[in-house]
Amino acid sequence: MPHFLKRDQIFAHQVHLLEHKLRSKEERILELETETALLHLRLAECMGKLRRDQEEDVILAKRHCQHQGNVQKSTLVPLAKLLSHVQALKKDLRNVFAAYVGLATELENQSKQLSEWMGIISRAVQSDQAGDTQRLQAQVASLEHSLQEEKERHRVERMRRREIHNTLIELRGNIRVHCRVRPLLPFDHIQSSLSTNGPSSSEVVVQAVSDYLINRVHGPEDAQDAVFEEVKPLLTSLLDGYNVCIMAYGQTGSGKTYSMIGSQDEDCTHPEQEGIIPKAAKELFKLISGKPAERHTVEVSMVEVYNNELMDLLAKDEDGAAVGVKREVITTSTGISEVPCLTYELVHSSAEVMQLLSAVLRLRAHSPTLVHRDSSRSHLVVTLTVTSRNPNPQALTHRLQSVRQNVQRGSQKQWWSPRCPIAASSRSSSSASSPQSSPCHSPCPPSWQEPLRTKLQLVDLAGSECAGTSGVSGAALWESSCINRSLSALSVLGALAEQRPHVPYRNSKLTHLLQDSIVGDAKLLVMLCVSPTQHFLSETLQSLGFGYRTRQIQRDTPHRRNAGLKRNSAVLLSQETGEKMLRAMGKMVFGGFENPKYTTQKSKGDDYEVRTYHTTQWVSTTVSGPEQDEALSTGFRRLFKYIQGNNEKQVTVDMTSPVTCLVNPGEGPTCESSFTVSFYLPEEHQAEPPKPSIPEIFFENRKEFTVFVRTFGGFANSQNTSEELLKLIESLKRDGMRFKEAPYYRVGYDSPFKLVNRRNEVWLIQEEGQE
Numbered sequence: 001m002p003h004f005l006k007r008d009q010i011f012a013h014q015v016h017l018l019e020h021k022l023r024s025k026e027e028r029i030l031e032l033e034t035e036t037a038l039l040h041l042r043l044a045e046c047m048g049k050l051r052r053d054q055e056e057d058v059i060l061a062k063r064h065c066q067h068q069g070n071v072q073k074s075t076l077v078p079l080a081k082l083l084s085h086v087q088a089l090k091k092d093l094r095n096v097f098a099a100y101v102g103l104a105t106e107l108e109n110q111s112k113q114l115s116e117w118m119g120i121i122s123r124a125v126q127s128d129q130a131g132d133t134q135r136l137q138a139q140v141a142s143l144e145h146s147l148q149e150e151k152e153r154h155r156v157e158r159m160r161r162r163e164i165h166n167t168l169i170e171l172r173g174n175i176r177v178h179c180r181v182r183p184l185l186p187f188d189h190i191q192s193s194l195s196t197n198g199p200s201s202s203e204v205v206v207q208a209v210s211d212y213l214i215n216r217v218h219g220p221e222d223a224q225d226a227v228f229e230e231v232k233p234l235l236t237s238l239l240d241g242y243n244v245c246i247m248a249y250g251q252t253g254s255g256k257t258y259s260m261i262g263s264q265d266e267d268c269t270h271p272e273q274e275g276i277i278p279k280a281a282k283e284l285f286k287l288i289s290g291k292p293a294e295r296h297t298v299e300v301s302m303v304e305v306y307n308n309e310l311m312d313l314l315a316k317d318e319d320g321a322a323v324g325v326k327r328e329v330i331t332t333s334t335g336i337s338e339v340p341c342l343t344y345e346l347v348h349s350s351a352e353v354m355q356l357l358s359a360v361l362r363l364r365a366h367s368p369t370l371v372h373r374d375s376s377r378s379h380l381v382v383t384l385t386v387t388s389r390n391p392n393p394q395a396l397t398h399r400l401q402s403v404r405q406n407v408q409r410g411s412q413k414q415w416w417s418p419r420c421p422i423a424a425s426s427r428s429s430s431s432a433s434s435p436q437s438s439p440c441h442s443p444c445p446p447s448w449q450e451p452l453r454t455k456l457q458l459v460d461l462a463g464s465e466c467a468g469t470s471g472v473s474g475a476a477l478w479e480s481s482c483i484n485r486s487l488s489a490l491s492v493l494g495a496l497a498e499q500r501p502h503v504p505y506r507n508s509k510l511t512h513l514l515q516d517s518i519v520g521d522a523k524l525l526v527m528l529c530v531s532p533t534q535h536f537l538s539e540t541l542q543s544l545g546f547g548y549r550t551r552q553i554q555r556d557t558p559h560r561r562n563a564g565l566k567r568n569s570a571v572l573l574s575q576e577t578g579e580k581m582l583r584a585m586g587k588m589v590f591g592g593f594e595n596p597k598y599t600t601q602k603s604k605g606d607d608y609e610v611r612t613y614h615t616t617q618w619v620s621t622t623v624s625g626p627e628q629d630e631a632l633s634t635g636f637r638r639l640f641k642y643i644q645g646n647n648e649k650q651v652t653v654d655m656t657s658p659v660t661c662l663v664n665p666g667e668g669p670t671c672e673s674s675f676t677v678s679f680y681l682p683e684e685h686q687a688e689p690p691k692p693s694i695p696e697i698f699f700e701n702r703k704e705f706t707v708f709v710r711t712f713g714g715f716a717n718s719q720n721t722s723e724e725l726l727k728l729i730e731s732l733k734r735d736g737m738r739f740k741e742a743p744y745y746r747v748g749y750d751s752p753f754k755l756v757n758r759r760n761e762v763w764l765i766q767e768e769g770q771e
């Protein structure tokens with residue numbers, strides 16, 4: 001290759017490179033120019049923003065200055081005022097301080113002057129008036145003496161009043177039975193339309209007509225106040241130291257809750273509608289307020305006995321909500337019934353009692369029955385426990401003497417000083433609330449006597465209805481059975497009536513709880529509540545029977561009670577049906593019923609009889625259950641309805657006697673027994689008795705049969721019947737008789753209305769083949 005070519009090429013290449021560099025430089029210049037232009041643009045923007053911010057700062061600074069000016073204007077004026085006030089106050093304070101210093105000086109001067117006068121007076125009293133002082137002291141002593149005499153007379157009078165009051169109560173009977181017939185109410189007509197007894201079952205057949213066998217009878221027109229007036233004296237006895245129990249007994253819907261608590265209708269809250277519990281609480285606090293010298297505290301507890309369980313209705317859960325808690329009742333070593341852990345609330349007024357009660361009523365077991373839509377299914381027991389402390393006269397006399405000595409000792413001292421011993425001792429004696437706070441230093445008797453605790457038990461029992469009438473089944477039937485069992489346990493009153501050595505209080509929670517109010521000199525008032533209608537006649541008779549038996553109880557003062565019985569009282573059943581009823585009642589009380597025929601045979605022992613009954617027709621019903629008394633009562637009520645006209649011909653059948661109950665004991669202690677209760681059909685119905693209208697009643701054609709018979713008196717119950725049966729078995733074994741030990745007959749001849757010469761029997765059936 002030629003040399004020049006090479007150089008040209010090299011130059012050309014260099015030119016090319018330089019051109020290339022130039023182009024890239026030019027591009028770079030362009031870029032920089034663009035950047036510069038952009039920077040100019042941004043500079044212009046920033047400048048503009050800076051200018052605007054400066055303008056805004058100027059405006060804000062102006063505004064701030066303006067505001068500062070305003071604030072200064074608004075605070076300066078009050079500040080100036082405040083300062084002038086402070087000045088004025090400082091001036092006042094100086095004046096007050098000056099006045100205080102002046103007064104203090106004056107007080108000091110007056111105090112000095114007073115001390116001087118006191119010195120002069122005291123010297124004068126000691127020297128010139130010694131005689132007068134002695135006379136005054138003698139007068140004081142004589143006044144104290146007459147005060148003591150007055151106090152003693154007052155005490156004696158009070159004791160006499162107490163004795164007379166309680167003798168009066170005893171004469172009336174420590175156990176009183178009142179009866180209240182409620183008015184006819186709209187639900188009686190509904191009952192009547194549902195009833196198989198015909199349209200007449202709402203007919204009024206019960207009237208309160210006179211006093212004969214029951215202490216007091218209240219008719220439908222008697223208001224709550226009139227009923228309470230008769231109960232009121234018992235509250236005085238309560239404060240005199242007696243236990244008192246007031247219980248309402250009767251079938252469901254008969255007015256127990258109405259009588260004990262008052263109307264439960266929400267639009268019926270007038271005080272006149274209040275029942276015995278609120279009225280008794282008011283009266284109690286009224287009586288307490290009239291005895292300022294004595295110290296009383298009242299605590300309330302509320303329990304219900306439901307299905308033989310005791311529930312504490314005032315117990316609260318952790319959140320303070322009321323919940324029923326199960327408790328047990330025990331008898332203490334001193335023979336008092338007590339419920340450990342029971343909740344007691346301290347109350348200061350009847351309003352507090354009612355507040356607790358209305359909360360508790362929401363917890364109480366209720367359920368509708370055919371008879372009563374809001375039926376209480378438990379026994380409610382409201383107990384007001386009163387703790388009373390009386391001032392101890394011995395301690396007061398002791399205190400008075402020491403105070404007098406102090407007066408004498410301290411008369412030369414500063415008697416006017418608030419710290420002087422006289423004033424101190426008198427102040428502490430007036431506020432002594434317990435023996436511990438007594439100011440006595442020397443051994444002295446306690447200021448208050450031992451506290452006395454008395455109980456007022458107010459009981460709204462559950463209804464004493466039979467299952468057929470109330471139309472309950474299932475769990476409610478079990479409830480009814482528990483109710484009836486606990487009510488029949490109240491037959492302990494019957495055991496008392498017969499003055500039996502052993503009274504089985506502990507057989508039921510209810511009687512165990514009420515034990516203190518049934519024994520000894522406690523006062524018991526049973527308010528029998530009855531319906532006025534034909535429909536509930538057998539329940540009414542049952543309740544009256546319970547009342548009559550209760551009325552019979554003789555405790556410590558039998559002579560007095562008998563005297564009371566003569567001039568006391570009864571319910572009579574009347575109206576058109578009345579004549580027949582009265583005839584029946586007459587027979588019930590005095591006897592004279594038609595009996596089945598029998599012939600007697602010679603017996604080996606003189607403590608039993610051998611009888612052969614002729615073939616006869618009986619009307620019967622069978623009841624199963626564990627409780628003999630309850631079954632007998634249920635069976636009796638069914639048959640009573642039958643003879644009252646609850647049969648296909650709607651005819652009444654004359655009552656006969658005896659009522660037999662064939663007892664077929666169940667095997668084992670917990671098994672149910674069967675009880676066939678029977679009435680002998682009177683001669684006129686033997687051939688063709690009216691057919692029963694319920695399947696539970698049937699006829700029994702008893703073929704000729706021979707029985708061994710043991711007779712006993714009083715009111716029969718399962719316990720004394722068993723005892724008599726054992727005696728009969730012993731006699732028959734002794735004489736080598738052949739007999740069946742079961743089933744056996746329990747036989748009764750009298751209604752509950754017959755009070756004396758009662759006749760009961762136990763029969764054992766002779767084995768065939770006995771000569």
Ligand SMILES: Nc1ncnc2c1ncn2[C@@H]1O[C@H](COP(=O)(O)OP(=O)(O)OP(=O)(O)O)[C@@H](O)[C@H]1O
Binds near residue numbers: 257265529
């Ligand atoms: N003397 C009376 N005057 C007016 N109304 C009454 C009277 N007695 C009861 N009543 C009314 O009859 C109804 C049933 O009465 P209550 O609730 O007192 O019956 P009870 O015997 O307590 O029934 P249970 O045992 O089923 O609870 C209630 O509506 C009540 O207000």
